[in-house]
Amino acid sequence: MKFRAMTAIAAVMLAPTFALAEADDDTMVLNEETEMVTKTAAPAHVADALDQVMSGWHFRSDETQAMQLDDFDNPGMVFVEAGLETWDTVEGSEDKSCSSCHNDMDSMAGVRATYPKWNEAAGEVRTLQMQVNDCRTSRMGAEAWKYDSGTAINMEAALSSVSRGLPVNVAIDGPAQSTWEMGKELYYTRTGQLDLSCATCHEDSYGMMIRADHLSQGQTNGFPVYRLKNAKLNGAHSRFKGCVRDTRAETYNPGSKEFVALELYVASRGNGLSVEGPSVRN
Amino acid sequence: MKTINKIAAASVAGVIALGSASWAEMIAPTDVKFGEYGEVEMSLTGKPGNPEQGAVVLGNRSLGNCVACHVVGALADIPFQGDIGPALDGAADRWSAAELRGILVNSKMTFEGTMMPAYYKIDGFTRPGNAYTGKAADGPLDPLLSAEQIEDVVAFLSTLKDE
Numbered sequence: 001m002k003f004r005a006m007t008a009i010a011a012v013m014l015a016p017t018f019a020l021a022e023a024d025d026d027t028m029v030l031n032e033e034t035e036m037v038t039k040t041a042a043p044a045h046v047a048d049a050l051d052q053v054m055s056g057w058h059f060r061s062d063e064t065q066a067m068q069l070d071d072f073d074n075p076g077m078v079f080v081e082a083g084l085e086t087w088d089t090v091e092g093s094e095d096k097s098c099s100s101c102h103n104d105m106d107s108m109a110g111v112r113a114t115y116p117k118w119n120e121a122a123g124e125v126r127t128l129q130m131q132v133n134d135c136r137t138s139r140m141g142a143e144a145w146k147y148d149s150g151t152a153i154n155m156e157a158a159l160s161s162v163s164r165g166l167p168v169n170v171a172i173d174g175p176a177q178s179t180w181e182m183g184k185e186l187y188y189t190r191t192g193q194l195d196l197s198c199a200t201c202h203e204d205s206y207g208m209m210i211r212a213d214h215l216s217q218g219q220t221n222g223f224p225v226y227r228l229k230n231a232k233l234n235g236a237h238s239r240f241k242g243c244v245r246d247t248r249a250e251t252y253n254p255g256s257k258e259f260v261a262l263e264l265y266v267a268s269r270g271n272g273l274s275v276e277g278p279s280v281r282n
Numbered sequence: 283m284k285t286i287n288k289i290a291a292a293s294v295a296g297v298i299a300l301g302s303a304s305w306a307e308m309i310a311p312t313d314v315k316f317g318e319y320g321e322v323e324m325s326l327t328g329k330p331g332n333p334e335q336g337a338v339v340l341g342n343r344s345l346g347n348c349v350a351c352h353v354v355g356a357l358a359d360i361p362f363q364g365d366i367g368p369a370l371d372g373a374a375d376r377w378s379a380a381e382l383r384g385i386l387v388n389s390k391m392t393f394e395g396t397m398m399p400a401y402y403k404i405d406g407f408t409r410p411g412n413a414y415t416g417k418a419a420d421g422p423l424d425p426l427l428s429a430e431q432i433e434d435v436v437a438f439l440s441t442l443k444d445e
Contacts, residue, residue, distance in 0.1 A: 208365050
């Protein structure tokens, strides 16, 4: 109605986005067999802010959504293949590959869903990439991968792919609690000259349009995410960095203790949603 | 202070952007006086703005980018207008020029805790960056819009009347 005066061409361009100004009610069934949980009651620790948590999938166009439903259509699966190859590749001074210790990738089912996770021996919360790098340096005698680099993301995608359909279930209590609190603090801190927090966009405004973007809840259950925009897989920390930059702020870097804490906190807001990575977004 | 120096330097360099307003009449971001409800009575430049220029500021991504959050029916040829804030149609029926100026300078003085950015404010931010580079600011911040651009936007919004 407000757009009655739009030129024909603009109206055509707007149509698909405005058709789903709210999160849609579609159901995600992966490869015609795995029913995915893309909306669920908010976990207790976010119930004061949200009734329901929703996957970013619901905020994307039908075409983009469809690409994620079948592994043959999902452009992220090529990178999973590359990750699987690396899984079996011997590297480093110890003459080992990942599979020398872990057998095949299926043995990793469920792992992705619990990360970031407290590591008792190291006395820190670790993301999946940190854990992989620990295996590489301390068990394989190989070099650590750069955070969110292509190789690291491919491995994360391969690990994630075998957890698809399982509910995100990160622990926030016990020794992880102080890191979680730090992440929560970062989530609600307004930064930059635009003075916006994660919450201003993804808690207060999800479902609305910010220029051409349909704001989702900013959940991480789909990571790594294949973005049509840059035609590659993207890590959660790189996404955080982009979002913070967009507030005209000085960002933190992928792998920083701030982003590790933020990843734990954001992941916990999606506890109960199915792991989707590699997902497809625009 | 720094801004005044910059403005002075700019006018020395003969930058036309300041138009005919002499810098002495400019109100610096840190000197703006707000009324009880967040309104700003005094023109920031001491002269009326240009509504056509104001329309450009509203729609331009690297200027006000107001349409990122607001629908503006009068600018219907700009695609992808966001809907986070209220539609600006009829804004001049709801707000006086002084109130519109206040909302632009620092909307939080009118709407507590609002998401709308402050367009003429240079301090009090957490981790201010160097524009959209993600790097730390490398010196004092410039306001998001100049005094003249604010007045241009006020002039444009003042034309948005339904009644």
